[in-house]
Amino acid sequence: MSITTEIKVPYTNFPQLIAQVRPELHEAFDAVITSGRYILGPHLAQFEKEVSEFIGVGHALGFSNGTAALHVALQQMKIGAGDEVITAPNSFLASASSVALAGAEPRFADVGDDMNMDPAALEAAITPRTRAIIPVHLTGRPARMPEIMAIARKHNLLVLEDCAQAIGARRDGRMVGTWGEASAFSLHPLKNLFTFGDSGLLVTNDPELHRRLWMARSHGMSTRDVCDFWSDNNRMDELHAAFLLVHLKKLKQWTEERRSLALRYNDALRGLVKVPDEGAGEYHVYQTYMIRTDRRDQLQDFLRGKGIEALTHYRIPIHMQPAARSLGYKPDDFPAAKKLSETILSLPLYPGLTEEKQEYVQSSIRDFFRA
Numbered sequence: 001m002s003i004t005t006e007i008k009v010p011y012t013n014f015p016q017l018i019a020q021v022r023p024e025l026h027e028a029f030d031a032v033i034t035s036g037r038y039i040l041g042p043h044l045a046q047f048e049k050e051v052s053e054f055i056g057v058g059h060a061l062g063f064s065n066g067t068a069a070l071h072v073a074l075q076q077m078k079i080g081a082g083d084e085v086i087t088a089p090n091s092f093l094a095s096a097s098s099v100a101l102a103g104a105e106p107r108f109a110d111v112g113d114d115m116n117m118d119p120a121a122l123e124a125a126i127t128p129r130t131r132a133i134i135p136v137h138l139t140g141r142p143a144r145m146p147e148i149m150a151i152a153r154k155h156n157l158l159v160l161e162d163c164a165q166a167i168g169a170r171r172d173g174r175m176v177g178t179w180g181e182a183s184a185f186s187l188h189p190l191k192n193l194f195t196f197g198d199s200g201l202l203v204t205n206d207p208e209l210h211r212r213l214w215m216a217r218s219h220g221m222s223t224r225d226v227c228d229f230w231s232d233n234n235r236m237d238e239l240h241a242a243f244l245l246v247h248l249k250k251l252k253q254w255t256e257e258r259r260s261l262a263l264r265y266n267d268a269l270r271g272l273v274k275v276p277d278e279g280a281g282e283y284h285v286y287q288t289y290m291i292r293t294d295r296r297d298q299l300q301d302f303l304r305g306k307g308i309e310a311l312t313h314y315r316i317p318i319h320m321q322p323a324a325r326s327l328g329y330k331p332d333d334f335p336a337a338k339k340l341s342e343t344i345l346s347l348p349l350y351p352g353l354t355e356e357k358q359e360y361v362q363s364s365i366r367d368f369f370r371a
């Protein structure tokens with residue numbers, strides 16, 4: 001006999017969220033399918049215009065997914081064989097695989113208490129072969145960009161921000177995605193701005209880089225007849241752009257809702273577990289609401305028994321992945337990232353999560369620590 005627990009608080013609730021914009025999504029769908037323009041059409045152009053204004057950058061390009069955006073950016077920044085690119089070891093693996101896909105070698109710098117790249121560790125990881133840095137704004141919390149940019153300038157390195165989890169996040173009022181030479185975003189269903197499938201975004205203030213990225217996204221073609229260089233097909237579909245235009249209008253409201261839920265969790269759980277308190281000047285967008293406790297696995301099992309879905313992002317740091325074996329790292333090379341992988345737990349947090357459900361998560365966590 002199998003015992004199944006009814007899910008009382010799921011990790012996400014798309015039907016509830018979509019209910020807020022269902023008529024607009026249906027209209028968008030109709031507009032695209034009757035237009036006859038499914039690739040590189042007016043919805044994509046409009047989305048690129050609106051999202052570049054939202055972020056505050058000169059140029060935005062819709063991509064097929066965030067990983068492709070990262071790897072095409074590296075290629076067009078002329079990073080490849082023999083080059084090293086430094087990123088964070090506790091990220092989603094695409095922060096590093098994109099470097100390998102561009103033909104360069106991913107290297108890592110350990111993270112600080114904010115779970116983001118530690119500038120001192122970054123500087124220590126620079127070698128004569130280092131060409132670029134990929135800082136990650138993990139969980140939606142802005143990385144320490146002013147210090148990272150100062151190190152990049154001092155050592156003449158390029159910066160590609162991995163903003164996959166952080167659209168709308170700010171440090172000292174400045175949006176993530178506006179510091180680096182280029183910045184990549186993911187619009188995957190689990191990201192704060194999302195569509196119903198895979199999509200990504202690449203932004204830059206550099207018109208010359210934008211021109212090359214624009215060609216690289218679509219076969220390296222400069223006109224419909226001329227191919228300037230070999231490249232892959234990594235375009236965002238017109239349908240996704242139309243859905244994203246609808247969701248972009250809700251992003252501010254959805255982000256504020258995420259922030260209120262996070263602050264409520266913080267107040268309820270502080271003292272029981274380590275909560276993600278914001279540092280000075282930080283505007284965190286909580287793509288993930290991540291707590292830390294030495295009893296992570298027991299707590300996760302306990303919550304599962306209560307019908308609460310809590311997840312781990314990520315259980316194996318990138319430097320410990322089988323795919324990274326040839327890089328020659330040992331598990332203890334990045335003690336902060338390793339410790340995080342053993343103690344982090346992501347709680348359900350999504351726009352529309354009711355106070356009642358959140359209180360149930362909070363009281364269940366209190367029960368666990370009381371027992």
Ligand SMILES: *Cc1c(COP(=O)(O)O)cnc(C)c1O
Binds near residue numbers: 198
């Ligand atoms: C989601 C994510 C990516 C990859 O984006 P996809 O759209 O899934 O390819 C890259 N980096 C980070 C930090 C992510 O969270």
